[in-house]
Amino acid sequence: MNEEQKSLLLDSSSRFVIPQGVKLSYGTAGFREDASILSSTVYRVGILAALRSLKTQSVIGVMITASHNKVSDNGVKIADPNGGMLSQHWEPFADAIANASSPQQLLQLINEFVEKERIPFLGVRPAEILLGRDTRPSGEALLEAARQGVTSIVGAVASDMGILTTPQLHWMVRARNKGLKASEQDYFEQLSNSFKCLMDLIPTERSKFDGMNDKLVVDGANGVGGAKLQVLHKLLNVLDIEVRNSSEDEGVLNDGVGADYVQKEKVAPHGFGSKDAGIRCASLDGDADRLVYFLVPPESNAQVNLVDGDKILSLFAVFIKEQLSFLNEKEDLKNSHKARLGIVQTAYANGASTNYLKHLGLEVNFTPTGVKYLHEKAAEFDIGIYFEANGHGTILFSESFIEWLEVKSRDLSSGSKGSEAEKAALRLLAVSNLINQAVGDALSGVLLVEVILKHMGWSIHRWNELYHDLPSRQLKVKVADRTAVVTANAETVVVRPPGLQDAINTETAKYTQGRCFVRPSGTEDVVRVYAEASTQEATDTLANCVAKLVVQFLGSNSS
Ligand SMILES: CC(=O)N[C@H]1[C@@H](OP(=O)(O)O)O[C@H](CO)[C@@H](O)[C@@H]1O
Ligand SMILES: [Mg+2]
Numbered sequence: 001m002n003e004e005q006k007s008l009l010l011d012s013s014s015r016f017v018i019p020q021g022v023k024l025s026y027g028t029a030g031f032r033e034d035a036s037i038l039s040s041t042v043y044r045v046g047i048l049a050a051l052r053s054l055k056t057q058s059v060i061g062v063m064i065t066a067s068h069n070k071v072s073d074n075g076v077k078i079a080d081p082n083g084g085m086l087s088q089h090w091e092p093f094a095d096a097i098a099n100a101s102s103p104q105q106l107l108q109l110i111n112e113f114v115e116k117e118r119i120p121f122l123g124v125r126p127a128e129i130l131l132g133r134d135t136r137p138s139g140e141a142l143l144e145a146a147r148q149g150v151t152s153i154v155g156a157v158a159s160d161m162g163i164l165t166t167p168q169l170h171w172m173v174r175a176r177n178k179g180l181k182a183s184e185q186d187y188f189e190q191l192s193n194s195f196k197c198l199m200d201l202i203p204t205e206r207s208k209f210d211g212m213n214d215k216l217v218v219d220g221a222n223g224v225g226g227a228k229l230q231v232l233h234k235l236l237n238v239l240d241i242e243v244r245n246s247s248e249d250e251g252v253l254n255d256g257v258g259a260d261y262v263q264k265e266k267v268a269p270h271g272f273g274s275k276d277a278g279i280r281c282a283s284l285d286g287d288a289d290r291l292v293y294f295l296v297p298p299e300s301n302a303q304v305n306l307v308d309g310d311k312i313l314s315l316f317a318v319f320i321k322e323q324l325s326f327l328n329e330k331e332d333l334k335n336s337h338k339a340r341l342g343i344v345q346t347a348y349a350n351g352a353s354t355n356y357l358k359h360l361g362l363e364v365n366f367t368p369t370g371v372k373y374l375h376e377k378a379a380e381f382d383i384g385i386y387f388e389a390n391g392h393g394t395i396l397f398s399e400s401f402i403e404w405l406e407v408k409s410r411d412l413s414s415g416s417k418g419s420e421a422e423k424a425a426l427r428l429l430a431v432s433n434l435i436n437q438a439v440g441d442a443l444s445g446v447l448l449v450e451v452i453l454k455h456m457g458w459s460i461h462r463w464n465e466l467y468h469d470l471p472s473r474q475l476k477v478k479v480a481d482r483t484a485v486v487t488a489n490a491e492t493v494v495v496r497p498p499g500l501q502d503a504i505n506t507e508t509a510k511y512t513q514g515r516c517f518v519r520p521s522g523t524e525d526v527v528r529v530y531a532e533a534s535t536q537e538a539t540d541t542l543a544n545c546v547a548k549l550v551v552q553f554l555g556s557n558s559s
Helices: 003-013 039-056 088-098 103-117 139-150 166-177 184-200 224-236 259-265 309-328 351-359 371-378 399-414 420-434 442-456 460-464 500-508 536-554
Strands: 031-034 059-064 073-079 128-133 157-163 216-223 241-246 280-284 291-295 305-307 341-345 363-366 383-387 393-397 472-477 486-488 493-496 515-520 527-532
Touching: 003 039, 003 103, 031 039, 039 059, 039 073, 039 088, 039 103, 039 128, 039 139, 059 139, 059 166, 073 139, 073 166, 088 103, 128 139, 128 166, 139 157, 166 184, 166 442, 184 224, 184 420, 184 442, 216 224, 216 259, 216 442, 224 241, 224 280, 224 442, 259 280, 259 291, 280 442, 291 309, 291 442, 291 460, 305 460, 309 341, 309 351, 309 383, 309 393, 309 420, 309 442, 309 460, 341 351, 341 371, 351 363, 371 383, 371 393, 393 399, 393 420, 393 442, 399 420, 420 442, 442 460, 472 536, 486 515, 493 500, 493 515, 500 515, 500 536, 515 536, 527 536
Parallel strands: 059 128, 128 157, 216 241, 216 280, 341 363, 341 383
Antiparallel strands: 031 073, 059 073, 280 291, 291 305, 383 393, 472 527, 486 493, 515 527
């Protein structure tokens, strides 16, 4: 690092004073805190992004958002060159610089890291960073802090992409690095064109809904997703979508609205009520990377019927499996490519969904919580479908499978034009363009759900009947030190403290269809307990008993 670079860093960092008494951690979803204390953190993440860009010689993204958290919070996360999450290998560096106590210490940490990672400081290509933010009022000032961080690396360029959903920013980073068209307009066009292509390929005998209302009502969480969906809606012209709780309405971001609220509380969001009974409803989270569907019950105050991430995954799996079977039909074995379709879930997936998927003959894999783990696993397959129960997920297509599909669809169109196999190949290609290949994306998710329902001729009721969720319960337990809980086997088994897993096993064995696991949260200072059993009452008893065991083994933090 030359003297010019050192003084630029010392000078700019002296403008961003680190808050006292806060220990920041990059965690599963980047840094998240009350927005008022975040500017030094975001500034430092700007520096990290520029270094990452130099190291990878690629465009990097910085997104300012705190997703489903309250409006006074904010946060920041990085999009890596492929549009995915920051490489886990760099997370400790993010933690270290975010907590550096002075400009001198910050400079020293950067210097050491640059040497260790052999970052080409005066390399061929200057750093280039795309900055995006959600609708939070604190976003504009924090974006400026990120820009100052980026430009404190000599030659680095920061482009302000404005207000975006998190998945849009990830999509842009991926597209830029693949040399593809990458503007917001390009995003909307790609989604709407591939949606129209799937609509055109719907079998005519199925193109009628089974007697159901065609309308979809979407809760935009008073965040960025609602307005963006309206832009898409205008381009599409064929879907009947009404958006409520758009950021242009009066309501407060994530306050009694949004996918996280609907999924956790199982109640209708603000603005929805018994007048909407029977209508297909969906909810996005604050930065539009999560999606759940739901049905409002006719009686007010009753729980909504939740159609969660597991059921979206199941719908996608049924559709993809059907297309693969069309492709393999009449296929002589020499030319066929038996595509590997893999499903990825976490232990929070409802057991009924896992059983359903296994009964379809699909390979179901489990990873720890956090989309970075699910995404990584899904990328091992020709087609990998991953979802968290809370509604974050997508379908990944391997590059080699896309190439195979392109060749196949060309071959088929010259031979048996209009065949089911040709249509199946074209549908799969359209899905790969519609569904975000970088991260879970509620906007592309809505469009894919809608077109698959039309393709199947299914109402939301029919879809919801694919399987019946087992009763489940989630509890949070505050303990003295949640890091004392160490788990294995995709978080389903506690290995420390000793004895806790045996006690959980003994309790769980008392319940029909009982399943229970505990793990430390990566985003909150709690241990989470998850339980399932054959009735809601039994499930609640199991969850409460295991919560008591957790306190017995770990000590409560209030005592
Ligand atoms: C049970 C649950 O919903 N956990 C969420 C939550 O993680 P925890 O580590 O459980 O706090 O936040 C993560 C980031 O948004 C999300 O990926 C995950 O699914
Ligand atoms: Mg989110």
